[in-house]
Amino acid sequence: MSAKGDFVYAWASDAGMAERGECGGAVSTLLKYALVSGMVDAVLAVKKGVDLYDAVPALITDPADVDETAGSLHCGTLLLPKLIKKYCDGAKDKKIAVTLKGCDAKAMYELAKRNQINLDNIIMIGLNCGGSVSPVQARKMIAEKFETDPDTVIKEEIDKGQFIIVTEDHEHKGIKIDDLEEEGYGRRPNCQRCKTKIPRQCDLACGNWGVIGEKAGQATFVEVCSEKGATLLDAAVKGGALETCEPVPQGLVIRGKVENAMLKLGDKCRAEQFEKLGTSEDRLKLIMDKTSRCIKCYQCIENCPICYCVECSTKKPHLVTPGEVNPPFMFHLIRFSHISDSCINCGQCEELCAMDIPNSLFMHSLQLEMEKMFGFVPGVNMDLPVLALVEEPTERRRLTDTGDDQIFNIFA
């Protein structure tokens, strides 16, 4: 029997799945087992679209279709929890198993706190993530820095500090991520700042770091992070779908080292990126200047995992005059004041900004200031955000009185 805190190497019993999937196909096997066994009604994962740069969300109810999601796509920059909120009724009455990067996992918690997702109905399969590259940027980088036609690439990966591509003729090319990012290529800026590399908020955290010895490349390192995760893992093993073994002790050490190296890199990137923002009044001026080109496309709001209000304040005429483009700074102030305490640095507001405003950089910098002031860390647990205390004193009282841990209890 597994328990929270356990570590195992895991791989698919089915040879086909082990071949199709990444690192022995454990994640695909767990998803498929959850669906076949009836533990969930659907699986939400990502599959390859027109090519390996195109990550497409797939809501799957037929176990056979899970195979399509096998393998990893480092150019997938989707945020799946917002899709669960928008298109799956927040998993209100359907059970869903979902794959989550670090930012996805944090988004899941923040949406759950706001009662937009019912975590009881979700099995969270975490995926270790060293960062992702936007698809069009990846193609540009491969053409310009790797001097390779991006259409001839059959595999890309990030390993040992390098971005590596494999072409049709099985040639490997790798360039140090540091070098790429210094020249403006590489991972999304928010990924560079990210420090959630192993998403332990999930029920299981899966990845290839620390798989050494005879299982190297053929098994997934799984960390059991919750009872729910332990139950799924045990059931998949018992059901004959998954095989596991103890990890090589040195593998555990290596995994820790990889994670620490990534965290240090995250600190370095934060320092570099935030330094360019200046401080105090200079920072405000910079933010006002950069946001002044906003064309009010609403993509930052539509794709933000913290935004969920039916009546968004940016659409209240007494705060922001409708139809005015460029919108007044108040539009952005509303975003900052409503989101910054809980920003989980997923990068969507920047990646999808029609005018390439570095929204995520601004919001993340504010979040870290708020974190220093109030001690609230978003996305790691079910602790309530700072603003809930300010805006919802009545709610707060209700929570204390009833012992409920969900704010804005719309499901009740």
Place this chain on the structure above:
Amino acid sequence: MTFRYVSTVCPFCSTGCSFNLAVRNGAVVAGGPYHRSPVNDGKTCPKGHYAFEMSAGNGRITTPYIRKDGALVECSWEEALAYVTEKIGKYAGPEIGVVASGHATNEDIYTLKRLAETLGSDNFTSPASVGIDACAGSIADIADADSIVVVGNLALSHPLTARRVANAKDNGATVTVVDTYLSPTAKLADTFIRATPGSECEAVAQAAEGIKGENAYVLFGISAGDAEASIAAAALSIAEEKGAAFFAFPAESNGRGAMDVGAAKPIESVMADEKIKAWYIMGAEMGPLTADFVVVQDSFMTVTAQHADVVLPAAVFAETEGTATNAERRVQRLHQAAEPPEGVKPHWKIIADVSSRMGTDLGYENPEAVFADITAQIKGYDGLTYAALEKDGFLIPPRKATVTVGPEPAAVKTNDEFPVVLSMTPTIWHGFGSAGTYSMNCPTLMQESPDIWVGINSEDAREKGFINGTMVTVTSDIGAMDVPVKVMETVAPGTAIIPAMRMGTTCACEVTGKRKTCAVRIEEVA
């Protein structure tokens, strides 16, 4: 419970952004980013994001109509098609005018071209056919420019193209903008040249100073007005003189494709042709047309449809399979995300049905068959297949820019009766013409901008006692309209701006006519 993303191409401007339609249990419920999009990297402007709303627009029609005793009444497809073929068959080819929306797919437009041939009419045109055709490589490459001259308000008319101007500026390019007011585009500029009516071409010539470096661009946003070709010619001239690349951006999403596949006869000449007694209008809002017989096929009850003799209900972009060609001449796929409502058919299918009743079976089973014909007949499209377009579409190599001769922009003479210079300008919330019909059917866009307005300078407003929302009558030598005031610091004193668009029966053209600018007086509604 089913959910999937289906990628398509935006039906508004000619930047040709692609995005996803979120389809839940068979119905389009939202727009979503398509991160892999070769034109816009998953980003969209508000029109693109909320375009999905038009599928459920209030103005949609789901049944054919025939005019009986002066009023449009619902009828069956059988009755409508029989009526169309019987009536239109009575006119000789030169008596029939055929107009394709520049927002329709290549397949829809090409099928209409075939019908025009069947009818013996060579009066086949599109509102996009204004005699300007210029593209210079990919829109994305504009980000690498050394210098850019923008003529027009691209930030509002073609927002994701303006993004590339902003990118270039961030990379150190110098930006010069020629516009009628300090617009969001002008705010991106290092040098802003305010164009006064009648001197647009001189303002463009002045902007030539802004063309620097080896990699220079001149970008021209085609607006509404009868002098667009002259201003475009001035812009092309400075580009050629200084060796800059020249881009002209059609207002219509598939304006380039409409001209490519054959709707190339100048719109002005067709509309002015007095021999024409019958019109066949596909998806284009042309205002009320007076003729013996007017057939309209459209997704919405446009003003043209309200005045037509027969109205045939057609699918919207989200229900359409096909291709569109954007301003950079990239041919891209629209994938059908949902079935049209019961009783509604895609444009190409309606036309094929009409044609077969007229005795010509076009032999099209699906849009892909139409596309096969296009690839066999249309220069630049040869060898293309739907499968080959899946990834990045296909960017047809640039051709020599062509701009036809048109009327010069007229100087606007103000006097005591008409003391204010009014100019038309794009808004980000609505498109021109047919695209205005689209935005009117997207509630979120309407919430932002529910009316046509007139923007005037804050000093002028103070002097007249106007505040935001004051209802005023704008009167020119040809007509008048009542609109609310928008007080703007960015508009020069003594001038005013008005969105170049139609909202149902209200149209800026009531005051401006075919002109982009004119003299008006603005008085508070009593």
